[in-house]
Amino acid sequence: MSRFRRFLRTPEAVAGAIILAALIAMALSASLLFPGDPQAIAGPALLPPFQDWSLPLGTDRLGRDVLAELFHGARTSLAVGLAAAAAALVVGSVVGTLAGFADGLVDEVLMRITEAFQTVPSFLLALAFVSVVGPSLGIVVIAIALGTWTGPARVARAEVLSIRERDYVASARAVGMHPLAIAFREVLPNALPPVLAMSSVIVAAAILTEAALSFLGLGDPNRVTWGGMIAEGRAVLRTAPFLSIVPGIALVLTVLGVYLAGEGVVETTAVRRGLS
Amino acid sequence: MSLLTVSNLTKRYPRGGKSIAAVDDVSFHIDPGETLALAGPSGSGKSTIARLVLRLIEPDAGRIEFEDNDFLALSGASLRARRARLQTVFQDPLAAFNPRATVARVLDDPLRIHGIASRSERPRRIAALLERVGLAAELASRAIHEISGGQRQRVAIARAIATKPSLIVLDEAVSALDVSVRGQILHLLLDLQRQERIAYLFISHDLGVVRAVAHRVILLDAGRIAESGDARAVIDAPRSAIGKALLAAAPRLHRTRP
Numbered sequence: 001m002s003r004f005r006r007f008l009r010t011p012e013a014v015a016g017a018i019i020l021a022a023l024i025a026m027a028l029s030a031s032l033l034f035p036g037d038p039q040a041i042a043g044p045a046l047l048p049p050f051q052d053w054s055l056p057l058g059t060d061r062l063g064r065d066v067l068a069e070l071f072h073g074a075r076t077s078l079a080v081g082l083a084a085a086a087a088a089l090v091v092g093s094v095v096g097t098l099a100g101f102a103d104g105l106v107d108e109v110l111m112r113i114t115e116a117f118q119t120v121p122s123f124l125l126a127l128a129f130v131s132v133v134g135p136s137l138g139i140v141v142i143a144i145a146l147g148t149w150t151g152p153a154r155v156a157r158a159e160v161l162s163i164r165e166r167d168y169v170a171s172a173r174a175v176g177m178h179p180l181a182i183a184f185r186e187v188l189p190n191a192l193p194p195v196l197a198m199s200s201v202i203v204a205a206a207i208l209t210e211a212a213l214s215f216l217g218l219g220d221p222n223r224v225t226w227g228g229m230i231a232e233g234r235a236v237l238r239t240a241p242f243l244s245i246v247p248g249i250a251l252v253l254t255v256l257g258v259y260l261a262g263e264g265v266v267e268t269t270a271v272r273r274g275l276s
Numbered sequence: 277m278s279l280l281t282v283s284n285l286t287k288r289y290p291r292g293g294k295s296i297a298a299v300d301d302v303s304f305h306i307d308p309g310e311t312l313a314l315a316g317p318s319g320s321g322k323s324t325i326a327r328l329v330l331r332l333i334e335p336d337a338g339r340i341e342f343e344d345n346d347f348l349a350l351s352g353a354s355l356r357a358r359r360a361r362l363q364t365v366f367q368d369p370l371a372a373f374n375p376r377a378t379v380a381r382v383l384d385d386p387l388r389i390h391g392i393a394s395r396s397e398r399p400r401r402i403a404a405l406l407e408r409v410g411l412a413a414e415l416a417s418r419a420i421h422e423i424s425g426g427q428r429q430r431v432a433i434a435r436a437i438a439t440k441p442s443l444i445v446l447d448e449a450v451s452a453l454d455v456s457v458r459g460q461i462l463h464l465l466l467d468l469q470r471q472e473r474i475a476y477l478f479i480s481h482d483l484g485v486v487r488a489v490a491h492r493v494i495l496l497d498a499g500r501i502a503e504s505g506d507a508r509a510v511i512d513a514p515r516s517a518i519g520k521a522l523l524a525a526a527p528r529l530h531r532t533r534p
Contacts, residue, residue, distance in 0.1 A: 167371040170332050175386050175435065176359035186374050 006268045013264020019257025026074040034068035038224050042068070046240050060232055060243050070250055072224040077254060080137065081207035084144035088202055092149040093188060093195050096156025100191075101164055101183040111157070114150050122147025126209055130218045137220045140213060144206045151202070152195045159191035193269070200262015204255045211251055226251050277344060278305040279475050280329070280443055285338035287324055298324045299335070300499040308442060309473040313486040313507060316496035317522065322479045324499075326447040329477060330364055331355060343442065360390045360439035367448035369428035373420040379406070379431055380416040386438040405434040409464060426457035430464065437468060445477045450485060462489055483526050487511045495519050 007013055042065040049058040057066035099110035126143035133139050172182045213219050214227030226247040233243025283303045288295040299321040306312045314322045327333045340347040350358055366372040383402045387393045393401045403413035409430040436444050450458045480486050486493055490507040503516040514520050
């Protein structure tokens with residue numbers, strides 16, 4: 001409870017949480033408020049915002065409702081961002097724990113693989129992966145996770161290297177626990193906090209990467225994405241700049257919200273651990 | 277036949293380019309139900325010997341025979357199974373437990389791993405273990421960090437006896453406790469030894485405690501055995517230089533008789 005109160009006392013964390021809540025509300029209410037296909041034609045093409053109140057944010061080049069697209073786009077951004085970050089964190093902490101705990105050859109092999117992934121720019125990796133395998137939501141998630149799991153892996157390994165020397169790990173060995181059980185039951189849960197602290201940055205980066213992929217036409221073509229909307233608007237950037245600006249603002253706010261809320265959570269838990 | 281026979285045990289560590297022997301050609305044996313103390317100043321190799329005997333680290337040379345088996349030849353599943361007979365209690369009762377664990381989970385692990393009790397039977401066994409070490413069964417649901425240091429060390433002892441071992445390595449097991457609690461824990465250990473015939477490898481730098489609980493003592497200096505023999509005889513009249521130094525350093529209450 002006190003942790004929650006401390007969270008509320010940090011203004012930027014509250015701002016982040018509000019933005020995030022609004023985003024989640026948008027994503028959840030998308031099919032309620034805007035039933036049917038958001039990519040269907042809803043009115044005249046290139047209607048500017050605030051002209052027709054049944055289409056408050058106007059329409060794009062093909063006459064699609066921008067507000068509906070924005071709401072449905074929130075779904076894609078959030079789903080891809082969270083799924084990619086979750087995948088990166090899970091894969092990263094498992095690889096890092098195994099590398100740190102196994103020592104020797106396993107450590108060497110896993111860390112060289114990690115470095116191999118790190119040397120390739122993560123966006124290039126995602127780009128190459130999607131263009132080879134083909135764009136769909138699942139593939140985009142995997143592509144983004146492919147470039148981001150290395151950070152959590154390195155942090156987890158460093159933490160595990162320090163934890164495995166503690167007495168309780170020696171106790172678990174003396175009791176006769178299996179090494180894998182020690183790694184995942186005794187060590188990993190205690191190595192997680194610094195890894196989870198990276199999650200806000202990873203989610204924010206994943207949302208941006210997804211937008212960039214969609215902008216380049218490598219997003220899932222059957223889904224509305226903010227990146228795709230910006231790309232659509234680019235052709236008419238001079239005559240109808242709002243088509244790029246509206247999803248652009250949404251994107252900036254989302255990344256900011258995720259980052260601020262995440263930092264707020266990390267901050268408050270860090271204070272708590274410092275006190276105890 | 278002795279329970280544990282250690283012969284010519286050696287462990288070296290590299291330090292500054294050359295290797296230093298932390299344990300240098302050490303041999304000893306422990307009989308069933310006996311307490312052998314390893315005493316010596318810091319850095320004399322006491323804890324290294326404890327970790328070698330527990331197979332937490334591997335020796336560079338030497339043999340360890342435990343219950344008539346070559347203990348160093350075991351590996352993997354057979355080593356893990358054999359560990360049930362050779363348990364340990366560490367010095368720091370807080371560091372020896374996973375900070376997220378509850379008392380019940382700590383005691384559940386050995387029972388589960390060695391298949392001693394079925395899932396439905398375990399809560400009852402855990403309660404019995406807690407009772408055996410003088411704790412209330414209700415303590416089982418508490419987190420490790422919620423109980424006191426003395427209670428924690430009792431839980432550590434309960435964990436060690438859960439698998440019915442024949443030997444427990446006590447690595448400075450009472451050194452971190454305050455004096456009144458220390459007496460109670462020593463009493464509990466002696467009581468367990470009498471009833472279950474458990475042997476102890478008792479590691480301590482406190483000669484007073486060693487004299488009170490050990491049958492035999494080995495004094496270590498720089499990884500070598502300096503002196504060994506009957507605990508009282510050695511501590512009352514040490515012949516080695518390190519023994520005399522340790523005795524002189526031990527704090528004592530000087531009383532003038534009226």
